[in-house]
Amino acid sequence: MEYIWKKIKAVIKARIPGHSYRMWIEPIGFVRDDDDAIVLSCPNFFSKKRIQDHYLSMIESEARNISGKACPFVLEIAGKEKTRQKKRTADKNFKPSRQMDLPHAGDDRPRARMMRKEFTFDRFVVGNNNDFAYSAALSLASQSDRNQSSLYLMSETGMGKSHLSQAIGHHILNHHPRDNVYYITAEDFTNEMVQAFRNDNIGKFKEKYRRQCDVLLLEDVHFLTGKERTQAELALALDYLLNADKKIIFTSCYLPTEIPRLNDRLKSRLSSGLISNIEPPDFKTRLKILERKLRLQKLKMPKPVVEYLAGELSENVRQLESGLVGVMAKASLMGTPLDLSLAESVVRNIVRTSRKVTVDLIKETVCQHYKISTGDIVSKSRRKCIVRPRQMAIYLARKYTDQPLQVISRNFNRYHTTAIHSIAAVEKGLTSDVAMKKQLSFLCGKIETFQAPST
Incomplete structure (x- = not known):
């Protein structure tokens, strides 16, 4: 047969x-x-x-x-x-002649950060919003399409692109345990390269990513904006890997063409493979995600509560998981029934006010705080006293509204690449600029409590 x-x-x-x-x-x-x-x-x-x-x-x-x-x-x-064969073997008290070698045991080559063990294909919930991305990732992992060597996964934060990226790594390691799978963020890649230069180990760094790597999982490539030295080195490494038919998976919140200050060579490499977008999950998919989480954690929740969470927490998967954890934790800690009133109290603290907050309201709030006019913030001025508030307003508009980046950009008379740069500048400033962090916290508080100025 x-x-x-x-x-x-x-x-x-x-x-x-x-x-x-x-x-x-x-x-x-x-x-x-x-x-x-x-x-x-x-x-x-x-x-x-x-x-x-x-x-x-x-x-x-x-x-x-x-x-x-x-x-x-x-x-x-x-x-x-x-699995059945292993059980039959165990029943016969079979003992191997020697202990099997663990994957990479005794391997002293440099390794990338560890992947999350639960980020596998069988734990990824497939729906209409991500079925193409899932199929593309599975195809690349199983090497069923020999012409596909790279995949670019794009989505907003919390949609599952990191899950799919790491699932590819787990799948390849399970089927080809001797392969070198490097999972790393673009920020860590940059820091590693800087350290290699400082310690005079750049040759070892190049050898690692050009010769020793079989699968490269590179997260958040938009972090490379403006980092010319890192972009040049990464582009060369990608050339080596692609010419050797190695597998490369990128993730980002933006398309390669939307990332500002990215050199043409690297932009071409990022765009050379299959690009797949992951959309926010619909109600049916959100329901499946919650049911899967409950089943894996062996938890029970009334169906009306599950359906309520799936209906209200529609932003992304992380928000959905936060709601589930919050409801279960509050019911346990307070000793209260796990019902709709409990779920409603938890959801009120999670759901953002994005449906009620507008870009204009954010502009007015920021302008009042910095004592500038709305005309200043949308002007062509490049003075620092105008640029900083403008960047903050764009960042907050992205955070608190559902408007696409192109729409936000037009509201400030800017191209979408400028908006991306503004968001990146604020995110970078939050890690090192204490004053910016305090200002942003204050503005977030005003927006979230609807203390915006009236017109």
């Missing part, structure tokens, strides 16, 4: 688009021929469901055409058969 399965795959390959075949049919493996069915294996639950919904009837039809009889198929998730 394995021969028949190969013929079925050949027929299907000619009938469906090439990318669909490589993504869904090619990874399916023949397991065994039972008396009443042919057993096939799929890489994961999502793949199994996709096959059942879209391709199983085609597979059974082609099997009937080739063999002349009905051939029912059973789909398993890869790894279950191995």
Whole structure:
């Protein structure tokens, strides 16, 4: 029957688009021929469901055409058969002749920061907002598409791009434990390079990222804005990796073309692969996320409360998780029933006022604080006493409104690249400028308590 399965795959390959075949049919493996069915294996639950919904009837039809009889198929998730074999081996008290080597045991080569163990494909909730990104990430991790060597995941904070990036790393390490998978943020990459120059170890740094790296997971590439030396070194490293058919995954809140002060060479490398955007989850997906979290943590919550959280906490996945944790913690600490009134009290403290706060209200609040006019803040002036308030206002507009960056930019008579630079300048200042941090905290307090000036 394995021969028949190969013929079925050949027929299907000619009938469906090439990318669909490589993504869904090619990874399916023949397991065994039972008396009443042919057993096939799929890489994961999502793949199994996709096959059942879209391709199983085609597979059974082609099997009937080739063999002349009905051939029912059973789909398993890869790894279950191995688990059964391990159990049988354990039952026989089998002992290996020597202890198996742990991946990278005794490996003294430099390693990147550790990935979160729970960020795997099987814990990623797939919905309409992220199904393409998930499929692209899984394809790259399983190497089912040989032409795909890089992936650029883009989304707002808290949408799951870091989860998918690290899931690729976990998948590759599980299937190819000898591969060097480096997971690092752009900021850490920059700091590591600076330290290499200071300690006269730049040769070792270059060797690490050009020769020793098999998979590079680079987070928050927009941090590289304006860092010319780092951009040049990264572009060279990417050339080496891409020429060697290594895997590269980038994450960012912005498209490569939207990142200001990024040299053309690096921008070209970032844009050379597949770019996938992750949208905010819809209600159905948010509900699935909450149910998955509750199941994994072995917690119970009344369905009306779960549905209420999914309906109210719509900003991103992190906000959703914060609501879940807050409700469970408050119920436990206060000893109160886990009901809708409790959930409402928690949600009130989480939900931002973005629907009520406008860009104009933020401009007025900032102008009153800095004692400038709204005309000044949207003018072409580059005086420091105007630039700083403008940057703060753009940052706050991004934080407290749902307006796209292009709309915010137009409200200040600026290009969207200038808005990105303003946001980056404020974020950088918060780590080193105590005065800016205090000013921003004060403005946030005014906006959140609706103490903005009246017009």
